[in-house]
Amino acid sequence: MTTTDRHPGPTAEARARFEEVWARPRGWRRALTSVQHKSVGTRYMVTAFVFFFVGGFQALLMRVQLAQPEQQVLSAQTYNELFTMHGTTMMFLFAVPFLEGLAAYLLPLVLGSRDMPFARYNTFNYWCYLLAGIILYSSFLVGMVPDAGWFAYVPLSGPEFADKAMDIWLFGLALAELAAIGAAIEMIVVVLAMRAPGMSLDRMPIFAWTMLCVAAMIILAFVPLLVGSLLLELDRNIGTAFFETDRGGDPLLWQHLFWIFGHPEVYVMFLPGAAIISQVIPVHSRHRLVGYPFVVAAVVVTAIMSLGLWVHHMYTTGLPPVTLSFFTAASMSISVASGVQVVAWLATLWSGRPRLTVPMLFSLGFLFTFVAGGITGVMVASAPFDAQVHDTYFVVAHFHYVLIGGMLFPVLAGLFHWWPKFTGRMPSARLGKVSFWLAFVGFHLTFFPMHLTGMWGMPRRVFTYDAGLGVGLLNFLSTIGAFVFAAGLVLTAVTLLGALRRGERSGPDPWRADTLEWATDSPPSASNFARIPVVSGRAPLWDRPPDDPELDRMAAVFDHAPQNVRATPFTTVLSARPDTAAVQAGPSIWPLPAAGGLALAAVGLLLENSWVVGASVLVIVAALVAWELQNERDLGAGEAKEPVGGEYPVEAPGPRSPGWWGATMAAVVLVVAVVTVAFSMLFLQVNAPVWPDGATLGTPWLSAGTGLALLVAITASWWGSRQGPLEHHATPVARTAHLAAVGTTAFAGTVALALTVAQWPAGGLDHTAHAYDSGVLMLVGTLALATVLGLGLTVSALVARLTHTRDVRPRIMLQNAAVLWTGVLVVWAVAWAASDLLPVAVL
Incomplete structure (x- = not known):
C-alpha cells in the first residue's frame, strides 16, 4: 500500500462520522440485522x-x-x-x-x-x-x-x-x-x-x-x-x-x-x-x-x-x-x-x-x-x-x-x-x-x-x-x-x-504476510479500510508503493470518506482503475423474513396446507417490498446522491453499476435453468423407449405472441433507460418518459405472462401422461417464473421513479430491467426450441 502527504488528511470529526456510518448494530439487533x-x-x-x-x-x-x-x-x-x-x-x-x-x-x-x-x-x-x-x-x-x-x-x-x-x-x-x-x-x-x-x-x-x-x-x-x-x-x-x-x-x-x-x-x-x-x-x-x-x-x-x-x-x-x-x-x-x-x-x-x-x-x-x-x-x-x-x-x-x-x-x-x-x-x-x-x-x-x-x-x-x-x-x-x-x-x-x-x-500482521487483509487491524474494523489501498504488484505488502497520481488522488478522495453513506470504489474489470463508487447496504431485518417465507412455503408444501403456502407468499412479497423501499430510501439520503469527492458518481449505467451485474447474473441463472430442462427433454427423447412422434406444444400463435410481448418489454425498458440526464437533477419530460416506459414494460410483461400460462391448457397436454408433457410443463413454468422476476424488477424501477426526484436512478433501474428481460427472451427461445423444434428435428 501507499500513503501520501500530498493531500490533507480528514479531520477528527470526519473520521468519527465515517466510523459511525460503518458501525455495526449493537445488542440483539446485530444478530438479526447486521449485513x-x-x-x-x-x-x-x-x-x-x-x-x-x-x-x-x-x-x-x-x-x-x-x-x-x-x-x-x-x-x-x-x-x-x-x-x-x-x-x-x-x-x-x-x-x-x-x-x-x-x-x-x-x-x-x-x-x-x-x-x-x-x-x-x-x-x-x-x-x-x-x-x-x-x-x-x-x-x-x-x-x-x-x-x-x-x-x-x-x-x-x-x-x-x-x-x-x-x-x-x-x-x-x-x-x-x-x-x-x-x-x-x-x-x-x-x-x-x-x-x-x-x-x-x-x-x-x-x-x-x-x-x-x-x-x-x-x-x-x-x-x-x-x-x-x-x-x-x-x-x-x-x-x-x-x-x-x-x-x-x-x-x-x-x-x-x-x-x-x-x-x-x-x-x-x-x-x-x-x-x-x-x-x-x-x-x-x-x-x-x-x-x-x-x-x-x-x-x-x-x-x-x-x-x-x-x-x-x-x-x-x-x-x-x-x-x-x-x-x-x-x-x-x-x-x-x-x-x-x-x-x-x-x-x-x-x-x-x-x-x-x-x-x-x-x-x-x-x-x-x-x-x-x-x-x-x-x-x-x-x-x-x-x-x-x-x-x-x-x-x-x-x-x-x-x-x-x-x-x-x-x-x-x-x-x-x-x-x-x-x-x-x-x-x-x-x-x-x-x-x-x-x-x-x-x-x-x-x-x-x-x-x-x-x-x-x-x-x-x-x-x-x-x-x-x-x-x-x-x-x-x-x-x-x-x-x-x-x-x-x-x-x-x-x-x-x-x-x-x-x-x-497478534497485532495486524504476525506472519509478515504479503496480501491486503494483513494491512488492516486484527480483527478488522467495520469498514475494513478507512483509506482505500492501492496496489502495484502481486504482493502488495512486499512490493514498493505505486507511483500513480490517479490512484493517489482516489485514495485521498476515499480517505475516511464518504461520511454519510457506506461506499467503496467500483473499478474496471481488467485493470482495476477507479471508475465509480458503489453504495453499500446498511443493517436490515428484511432478508430474514424473505428467507423465512421460503422456508414457510416449504413447510406448507410438506404439510399439504394451502393456507400456510398462501401465508408464505404474502410474507415473501411483503418482505421484498419492504426491502426494496429501504434500498431506495438509503440511496435517496444525504451523500448517496452526490459523487464521492465530486468525481466518483455513486450511480452510473452499465457495468459501472452493481445492479447491472446483479441483473446479468440473474439472467444467466435463468438461462442455465431452462437449458437444463431442455437438455433433460432431449436426453429423454433420445433414450426413452417410447416418445410421441412429432410431439409439439401446438400453440404457435401463443408462443409467437409471448416472444413479441417480451421484445416490447425489452425495447420499452431500453428506451426508458436512455431518457433524462445522468447528472443528479430531474426533468419533467424524463419523469414522464420513465413512467411511460415502466407502464409499457409492465403491460408487455403481464401479457407475456398471461400468454405463457395460457399455452398449457391450450396445448391440451397432460403432465401425468408422458415425459414430453411433463417437460413442457417445466418449460412453461420456467418461462413464467422468469417473467415474474422481470415484472418484479420493473416494479423496482417504478419504485425508484416514484421515490427519487433525480432521473439517474430510474434510468439505471430500467436498464437493469432491460438486461433481465433480455434473459427472459432467451429463456423463451430455448423453451420454444425444446417444446416445438427439437421434438420434430430429432427423429
Missing part, C-alpha cells in the same frame, strides 16, 4: 462447523457399527438414515457453505474493498442456508429421516419407495442450493468489479482467482441440481414422468443431473482448499508463489474441465464404450492441472525458508494426502478398473482422501493462518501441532485400510458384512483411526476457541 460481510462470513463458518461436528458424530456411529462383522449396534434402517444425513451434511451443509463463508469474510479484505456488493442479499443467502439445515434436521424430530443416500438415486428416492422424508430432503436441499447460487453471484461481482485500484487481473491473489472460477462453477453446476430436485419433487407429488420408464422417463436422467453437479462440486471444494495452500505456503516460506501464471492457468483449466467429467461417476451404468473412453481420457487429463499446482507449491517450499508453523504443518499434511488421493483418482478414472471397485470401499477411501485431503486439511491450515486476523489473538502453537498429528495419523489410520477392504471385496453402502470376508481387523483399525481423527479435530476446535480469551495478542 456486514465479516458478520455474515463468521455466521456461515460457525454454522458450517456445527454441522460438521454433527456429521462427524454420525460417522463415528457408523464406524462403531462396522468395527466388527455382523454387529447390531445400529439397525439397517438407522444406518441408512445416518449414512444419508452424514453425506448430506458434509456435502451440502458443511463443505460448500464453509468455503462460501470464508470467501464472504476474506474476499473484500484481500481485494481491498469495504464490503460485498449486495450485502443484504448476502445475508439473505445465509438465512436460506441456516433454514435449509433446520428443515433437514427437523426430519429427526418428526421421525421421517431421509434414507435414500445423499445422492438420492431414482427409483429408490421416487414415490414408490420413499416416504415424506424424501420431500424434506428435497426442500432442504433446494434452499441450500439457492443460498449457494446467491453466494456465487456475490463472489463474481466482488472479484470482477470491486478490487483495490491497481489490482489488475494479473495481480489478483490466487484466492480471488480461485473463488471467481468456483463461483462460475457453482452457477453452471448447482442450477442443474436445483432443477433436478424440482423434477424429482414433481414426480413424487403431482405425477410427472421424468424418471418413470413406462411413460417416457428414465431414472438415469437423475444420475446425469446429479453428477453434472456432483463432479464439479468436488472441485468446488478442492480448488478453494488449494487456493488456501497457495496463500499459506508463500507466507510461511517467506517466498513468493513460484509459477503464479501457471497456477492461475491450472485453476481455470481445472474449473472448465470439471464441468465435463460427470460421467466419471457413471461408468457402471451401461454407457457405450466410446463414451467411457472419452470420459476416461478427460478424467485422467485433469490431473495434469492439479499437478501443476503441486509442483508450484513444492518449488515455493524449495526456494523459500519454510517455517514449521501450525498452518505449514496442515499444508504439508494436505500435500501428502491429496497426492495419495490423486493417485487413486487416476486409477478409478480408468473405466475397466472402476468397474471392479466402483461399489467397494476402495471408492470410499479415494473419496475421503480427495475431499478431506483437498478441503479439510487446507481449511484447518487456513483457520490457524487467519485466526489472528479474525480474532486478534494467536492460537497455541503447541496444542495446534498436537491436534495436527492426531488428525493426520487418525485420518490415514481410518481411510488407508479402506483401500484394502475394497480390493478384498467389501461393498460400500452396507450396514454390516460377513466375517468370511476377512476384513474385520482392517475395519477395527479404521474405527480406532476415526476416533483418533475426531480427537484431533476436537482439540483443534478447543485450541482455536481457547485463543479467543487466552491467546497472545
Whole structure:
C-alpha cells in the first residue's frame, strides 16, 4: 500500500462520522440485522462447523457399527438414515457453505474493498442456508429421516419407495442450493468489479482467482441440481414422468443431473482448499508463489474441465464404450492441472525458508494426502478398473482422501493462518501441532485400510458384512483411526476457541504476510479500510508503493470518506482503475423474513396446507417490498446522491453499476435453468423407449405472441433507460418518459405472462401422461417464473421513479430491467426450441 502527504488528511470529526456510518448494530439487533460481510462470513463458518461436528458424530456411529462383522449396534434402517444425513451434511451443509463463508469474510479484505456488493442479499443467502439445515434436521424430530443416500438415486428416492422424508430432503436441499447460487453471484461481482485500484487481473491473489472460477462453477453446476430436485419433487407429488420408464422417463436422467453437479462440486471444494495452500505456503516460506501464471492457468483449466467429467461417476451404468473412453481420457487429463499446482507449491517450499508453523504443518499434511488421493483418482478414472471397485470401499477411501485431503486439511491450515486476523489473538502453537498429528495419523489410520477392504471385496453402502470376508481387523483399525481423527479435530476446535480469551495478542500482521487483509487491524474494523489501498504488484505488502497520481488522488478522495453513506470504489474489470463508487447496504431485518417465507412455503408444501403456502407468499412479497423501499430510501439520503469527492458518481449505467451485474447474473441463472430442462427433454427423447412422434406444444400463435410481448418489454425498458440526464437533477419530460416506459414494460410483461400460462391448457397436454408433457410443463413454468422476476424488477424501477426526484436512478433501474428481460427472451427461445423444434428435428 501507499500513503501520501500530498493531500490533507480528514479531520477528527470526519473520521468519527465515517466510523459511525460503518458501525455495526449493537445488542440483539446485530444478530438479526447486521449485513456486514465479516458478520455474515463468521455466521456461515460457525454454522458450517456445527454441522460438521454433527456429521462427524454420525460417522463415528457408523464406524462403531462396522468395527466388527455382523454387529447390531445400529439397525439397517438407522444406518441408512445416518449414512444419508452424514453425506448430506458434509456435502451440502458443511463443505460448500464453509468455503462460501470464508470467501464472504476474506474476499473484500484481500481485494481491498469495504464490503460485498449486495450485502443484504448476502445475508439473505445465509438465512436460506441456516433454514435449509433446520428443515433437514427437523426430519429427526418428526421421525421421517431421509434414507435414500445423499445422492438420492431414482427409483429408490421416487414415490414408490420413499416416504415424506424424501420431500424434506428435497426442500432442504433446494434452499441450500439457492443460498449457494446467491453466494456465487456475490463472489463474481466482488472479484470482477470491486478490487483495490491497481489490482489488475494479473495481480489478483490466487484466492480471488480461485473463488471467481468456483463461483462460475457453482452457477453452471448447482442450477442443474436445483432443477433436478424440482423434477424429482414433481414426480413424487403431482405425477410427472421424468424418471418413470413406462411413460417416457428414465431414472438415469437423475444420475446425469446429479453428477453434472456432483463432479464439479468436488472441485468446488478442492480448488478453494488449494487456493488456501497457495496463500499459506508463500507466507510461511517467506517466498513468493513460484509459477503464479501457471497456477492461475491450472485453476481455470481445472474449473472448465470439471464441468465435463460427470460421467466419471457413471461408468457402471451401461454407457457405450466410446463414451467411457472419452470420459476416461478427460478424467485422467485433469490431473495434469492439479499437478501443476503441486509442483508450484513444492518449488515455493524449495526456494523459500519454510517455517514449521501450525498452518505449514496442515499444508504439508494436505500435500501428502491429496497426492495419495490423486493417485487413486487416476486409477478409478480408468473405466475397466472402476468397474471392479466402483461399489467397494476402495471408492470410499479415494473419496475421503480427495475431499478431506483437498478441503479439510487446507481449511484447518487456513483457520490457524487467519485466526489472528479474525480474532486478534494467536492460537497455541503447541496444542495446534498436537491436534495436527492426531488428525493426520487418525485420518490415514481410518481411510488407508479402506483401500484394502475394497480390493478384498467389501461393498460400500452396507450396514454390516460377513466375517468370511476377512476384513474385520482392517475395519477395527479404521474405527480406532476415526476416533483418533475426531480427537484431533476436537482439540483443534478447543485450541482455536481457547485463543479467543487466552491467546497472545497478534497485532495486524504476525506472519509478515504479503496480501491486503494483513494491512488492516486484527480483527478488522467495520469498514475494513478507512483509506482505500492501492496496489502495484502481486504482493502488495512486499512490493514498493505505486507511483500513480490517479490512484493517489482516489485514495485521498476515499480517505475516511464518504461520511454519510457506506461506499467503496467500483473499478474496471481488467485493470482495476477507479471508475465509480458503489453504495453499500446498511443493517436490515428484511432478508430474514424473505428467507423465512421460503422456508414457510416449504413447510406448507410438506404439510399439504394451502393456507400456510398462501401465508408464505404474502410474507415473501411483503418482505421484498419492504426491502426494496429501504434500498431506495438509503440511496435517496444525504451523500448517496452526490459523487464521492465530486468525481466518483455513486450511480452510473452499465457495468459501472452493481445492479447491472446483479441483473446479468440473474439472467444467466435463468438461462442455465431452462437449458437444463431442455437438455433433460432431449436426453429423454433420445433414450426413452417410447416418445410421441412429432410431439409439439401446438400453440404457435401463443408462443409467437409471448416472444413479441417480451421484445416490447425489452425495447420499452431500453428506451426508458436512455431518457433524462445522468447528472443528479430531474426533468419533467424524463419523469414522464420513465413512467411511460415502466407502464409499457409492465403491460408487455403481464401479457407475456398471461400468454405463457395460457399455452398449457391450450396445448391440451397432460403432465401425468408422458415425459414430453411433463417437460413442457417445466418449460412453461420456467418461462413464467422468469417473467415474474422481470415484472418484479420493473416494479423496482417504478419504485425508484416514484421515490427519487433525480432521473439517474430510474434510468439505471430500467436498464437493469432491460438486461433481465433480455434473459427472459432467451429463456423463451430455448423453451420454444425444446417444446416445438427439437421434438420434430430429432427423429
